[in-house]
Amino acid sequence: MVLIYTTFPTKEDCVNVCKRLLEERKIACFNIFQIQSGYWWQGRIVEDQEWAAILKTDKFKEDEVFEVLKKSHPYTTPAIISIEAKNVDRDYLSWLIGTISNQQS
Structure with a gap:
């Protein structure tokens, strides 16, 4: 099992990309939540409200998830x-693998 973490500027952006990954069965599950972020950008410190996503998948789908995230x-x-x-709990891992391989829902 692999967890992929990413952040988005808006809830809408976050939900749209996560739902696309879910519908394409590249991930079995996602969790999103609002966060306060601080980071360096273009020579200055920026503080923003962002939306974080944790995407749950397996090692075989990891590259596909990265590709969709980079493009969208x-x-x-x-x-x-x-x-x-x-x-990872065996039952949960079995569910995850079955879900993204379309063997169960």
Whole structure:
């Protein structure tokens, strides 16, 4: 299992991209939440309200998720970060793999 973390400027952008990934079965699940961000951008510190997404998929779909995010992301330089899950409940992992391989829903 792989978790992919990214952020968006608006809830609408976040939901639209996440739903697309879900509908295409590139991910089995997503979680979104509003965050307060601070970062360096173009030589100055910026503070913004953003929307974060955690996308749940497997190692085989990881590159496809990255590709969709890079092509459809509104940011010039989006944070797209993959984190491999060290330990996952077997039943949940089975559901995740079955969902993205279209074996169950």
